[in-house]
Amino acid sequence: GTKYGCGIGGCGACTVMISTYDPVAKQIQHRPANSCLLPICSLHGAAVTTVEGVGSIKTRIHPIQERLAKCHGSQCGFCTPGMVMSIYALLRNHAEPSMEQIISALDGNLCRCTGYRPIIDSYRSFAREPTCCQLRGTGQCCLDQEECVCSSSTGDQTHSGLCNPEFPPMDPTQEFIFPPELMRMAQEQLRTLIFHGKRTTWISPTSLNELLELKAKYPKAPLVVGNTSVELKKTHHDAYHPIILHPVRIPEMYVVSSTDDGLVIGAACCLAQLRDILMEAVPKLPEEKTKIYQALLQHLRTLAGEQIRSMASLGGHIVSRGSNWDLNPVLSVGKSVLNLASEDGKRQVLLNDQFLAGCEHADIKPKEVIVSVLIPYSMKDDFISAFRQAESQKNALSIVNSGMRVLFSPGTDIIADLSILYGGIGSTTLSARKSCEKLIGRQWNDQMLSEACKLVLEEIFLPSSAPGGRVEYRRTLLVSFLFRFYLEVLHGLHQMVRTVYAHQHTGSDNTLSQEKMSALVMLPSGVPQGVQIYQDVDSGQSPQDPVGRPIMHQSGIKHATGEAVYIDDIRPVDGELSLAVVTSIRAHAKIISIDASEALRVPGVVDVVTARDVPGENGKDEQAYAEEKVICVGQIICAVVAESVTQAKCGAEKVKIVYEDLEPILTIEDAIKHKSYITEERKIEKGDIEKGFESADEIIEGELHVGGQEHFYLETNSVLVIPRVEDKEMDVYVSTQHATDVQELVASALNLQSNKIMCHVKRVGGAFGGKITKPSLFAVIAAVAANKTGRPVRFVLERNMDMLITGGRHPFFGKYKVSERRNTKATTKLPWGVDVSGLATWSDTQG
């Protein structure tokens, strides 16, 4: 049931629940986790619950599954097992969660079909807040009425279709218990765990001393807790570590203590723990001490999803120093201190901009590990704020983030100290250190702001060719954050003035203008307020007639139990091979040679397949395998089939392609210039064009640009081809919106009659138009390999390959021209939204 969605902990489709027993606290901890990031070694002593363990049609459907299905929370169903697991992990920890917890639990789960509302609605019934049907906001709750029917504004009879649902209650006694043998194991005396892999040795020490010894012995070995950052480097940069240290059984690294200076948090604590600790601490402390914690909480609520937050450690977050890691700038402006240890003893370093930039004198040494982090209390005259701007409010890396702090000389608005740090600008966190220094002693007013903006933009220089692009936008964010910080502090100063200094000043300066106040309003981030209402069916309608009734997806229950079979869930077939493709790294080039000799020497590699192996037609509008030249980056050149996916990928990396570059066409405008069209130009004309424009009183004309868009169907393109033994027949199991096209292209590629190709499409894990033409090419790729080797071939694209190869919905470019005659009844009005796809062209960056 667990699904592969992205491989980088970004979509939550692979969520499972990890349960461990803490022998000291005598507590079982349940945590949601992205299984794509979980090294198997890290699971020693842990119980893993997948969606199958929650409930199944064969045994018992869990209320989480039933309610999600019956409340229309599944459409394509591919994200559904992950949704179930996220809520399941939540409910195992909190039997009566708040709506905020429910929303938060789903932060890390992407859904492309539902828009989330039905999913959240289905889980509303588990919330401790009173819930009812979906007619909230109408002023009358259906539960208070005899019939759940209300009159909508149009006067039609409507009802929610979901009100007062008779769901079986949760019964926690029916849940799986934590395996007693694991509990016993956790209580036994600890011993060092060592796992030897082919390339990597994984060591889990039992004490800090042992860890420090190991770190001295293997200074290059990373400490891995949640594996959320090391794994990504492995996946994307093929980084590999001969030794990995796994410090999850060292009590010192899980310490949580409150000192006179602040809170000390163990470096191995995960971000969700940090959040919970801070949420518990804030109400208990004087408000002035908690400004830093509130700033951190602001980020901790939006950073990644609950799965990542439950696995990623505070120490890992700090030490891996990603430029768009949100907490570091805030921790830095809060003057946090890292407690380090090594064989040579303990020491403390300041987590500042120099540490974050990896400056040698400010950094930890190879033998050292971060044991814990001191996050000092903020002071009375401190103002600390955290900012982030991302593509979505949650579960997205920030584009730019920031931590800002100002300390005023007591009782004044004179800047005594100022720190401004930015993430997302350079390769490390950057500090506007010089600007801040220059501003010390200045008053907090508009002149200071204006000066500050100028200084910051000068100091935090972002060249127009900066990696990551969107330079203008990011530069704007630099000063926007600063402007907002200015206002927040100003507002805070005014508040203080009103309450403390009321006797000294007059009232005129003491409030922000309404315009400025509007900049301080937070975007709503709570529970979605959307409501779906259903038109009531005529009472005379036959109960068998489904039209107009809200009917559960036929596979809804199976989606929720993980029993719905998608292509990659099909049981392995005897003799099955895995396929990996080699794609073009050039936008436009001649293929001079393909050297597969080294790939063929990789153990497990069975064959390398190229355009020469296609017995018939090599694709239709596009070539399946590139022939003499490539016309875009990501075009498939050849395929490696091997006994395992790993071997196939390894083989693909070993194929050597020699290119001879040609001039690339990179934009639509370029393509038009080169007359490089896919189809004929499309035009929509209405009226007598010539006459119309001649006699026009006014002519409106212009251009229309629509950007490209990744479809991001949650199920990546997947195909399983099984050659039958007789008559070259083939079964093609494929995730496609256009089965006939698959059948025809495969048959024509293999030079067979179409009736020899059986194309099976049981269901598709999302498509959105993205699986109309491309799946046929992938099917051809796999079918040609199966035909050549005589063995079944499975070809499931990894997310990055899917995005690279398919290229998503094309960008569009259109022109419009409309004429209008005034003072006459005969007007020519052309639709503004002309279908401009006629100008989609062969641009070389993507098909």
Add this chain to the structure above:
Amino acid sequence: GTKYGCGIGGCGACTVMISTYDPVAKQIQHRPANSCLLPICSLHGAAVTTVEGVGSIKTRIHPIQERLAKCHGSQCGFCTPGMVMSIYALLRNHAEPSMEQIISALDGNLCRCTGYRPIIDSYRSFAREPTCCQLRGTGQCCLDQEECVCSSSTGDQTHSGLCNPEFPPMDPTQEFIFPPELMRMAQEQLRTLIFHGKRTTWISPTSLNELLELKAKYPKAPLVVGNTSVELKKTHHDAYHPIILHPVRIPEMYVVSSTDDGLVIGAACCLAQLRDILMEAVPKLPEEKTKIYQALLQHLRTLAGEQIRSMASLGGHIVSRGSNWDLNPVLSVGKSVLNLASEDGKRQVLLNDQFLAGCEHADIKPKEVIVSVLIPYSMKDDFISAFRQAESQKNALSIVNSGMRVLFSPGTDIIADLSILYGGIGSTTLSARKSCEKLIGRQWNDQMLSEACKLVLEEIFLPSSAPGGRVEYRRTLLVSFLFRFYLEVLHGLHQMVRTVYAHQHTGSDNTLSQEKMSALVMLPSGVPQGVQIYQDVDSGQSPQDPVGRPIMHQSGIKHATGEAVYIDDIRPVDGELSLAVVTSIRAHAKIISIDASEALRVPGVVDVVTARDVPGENGKDEQAYAEEKVICVGQIICAVVAESVTQAKCGAEKVKIVYEDLEPILTIEDAIKHKSYITEERKIEKGDIEKGFESADEIIEGELHVGGQEHFYLETNSVLVIPRVEDKEMDVYVSTQHATDVQELVASALNLQSNKIMCHVKRVGGAFGGKITKPSLFAVIAAVAANKTGRPVRFVLERNMDMLITGGRHPFFGKYKVSERRNTKATTKLPWGVDVSGLATWSDTQG
């Protein structure tokens, strides 16, 4: 492509070609072999060619395959790969074989569909005799005519459809060569080969001395050459040997030499070699010396099939002393001598009735091995004959066989010595030793015969309860053989008299009466003379219209290449289990208990399935799994599913059933008495019955008995059930004539709608009515097991289980009564062949 047909070397469906290199003779030997009998250890150094190696659609179809397919030599196609292999092995040894060799090569291949004629016709084109179309015997060969059309007796236009076929010629250069590495291996210095299995160690020594040492060390270890007899004991009696000696590399055991006394043949020579040696020797020797060899040849031509003859050794044939082994009585009357060897030295023993009965003083000792056999020349006054009666002329164990020899005092018809030995009567070969002694000195005349018959019947006593039944028939054969021997000898004596003693006697006695001579005529055993002719189609018939044309079976080529997929050829499915059944050993009994505990402990056994595991209907007219009682021997009681067939069978043997016997119903008459009917009595009536019989001049009435009959479809009942993951759907791949019945019974057994069950029938390897109702029950057996375990289940019956469980076509019993009135035009004539199946009953021996 190689097929399982019987598992005991009886049907030839599994024929492969074994090629070995003889480094002394510098010759490659190709031999056909039943792979079901071949221990893998015996193949060290051998090249095995299966039908895939002969030719395939993917590469090149071999002429043997093409001609067999195009000449309509395949129908169900299951025997076809074996047919191809038998002829292939022949052609590799004899590029231009005689028709006799071709017929003989196919002796060991059963076909249930074609009647053999089309198979032999297709291979006629390889024979060195002139061949043409199938119009032999019409006096005009179509090859001599312009058009291959002749007028049949009815005057219709007919033609063979096969004349002058344009087949591509054989091209021996295209055959696989013997692997050079094996040739090299054979030439290298020999070393002892030892294979250690789980239970058995297999040792192949390099010299006679080494063999004798091993035999001394392991006196109980059998010597295995072709494994044709040891394997059967293993299959049927679970006999097992911790040590097996394989003496195929010992030159002394392959000796062929001619001495003053006779021919000495190595004990490891196979029967086909013996045949070839004798056929070569006979024409070269004076006729009087060869009488024994001719008698042996008579049996060697009919004994078993070419595969068995090519594998079974002379020594093995002698020493295993099967009562219906044909050669022993003949070798014994020929006074053959066994050359034995042991560590203690060499000695000779007479192969006589005492040796054959295993009498201790006449037997070989545990440490001894038979090195070779001396078959002495016969003498001038010898008459030696060999007799066998079997269910078919070839490839069937004899019911009774015999060797007889008489030596006359020179120049007389006075018996000087007489030996008569019978096989197939008792558990060993029996000698009419006393009778023979009494007859010495008697003249060879009718009185002697009459006395001899009396004596033999007294001495060779066959009680009416003798194992094997058919006592009357066998007793008849005892004297029939004797009578025939009497006539043969008498005829021989007359011939001699006519030629040698013509001067002494008058002519009246010198010829046998025509009636007696008729008893000496041999049954025709040569080339079938059948002809198939095809009606010519109208010349106006569209070429696309197939009606009336002789069209090759659509799968003909695939049958012949082995590429046609039958149930058991379907690739293994991931997680697939094998199923073995436990059947009733009682004719009628209550099942008191089923104890599966020991079976479940067998490694690999996954589950034991009984009637209790059937969620729905347990069969329709018959129970699939027996419930409270069994009503016949062979009724399925439960099923064991395991990771492998061996494990499943092992588990099935460990299930303990406790029965409480009930009175059995064993015959149809019994069943009628107990009113134990399957269906209502069936009657066919015609005319006014009452009136008809009242006014009848004559009433004819009687009973009609038709015996039961095994269908012997070459493909045993086979089913593969693959549960789909969703909705309890199942794919059922089954060999059946009635797919709907399978679908309905499986659905009802699993309590599912029929549309959840996909029943796939691609082809059936023979059925003949035997796969109408039974396959549904086997499908239910497997489907219930698959449903319980959630895993795919394959259930392929072994031949003995298939015959035991299905019971074949029932015996029938019918009554008829016909009235007739004479001298009137209104006669009532009832069909004689009334359908009497109405009286088929539940008899307990078989369903």
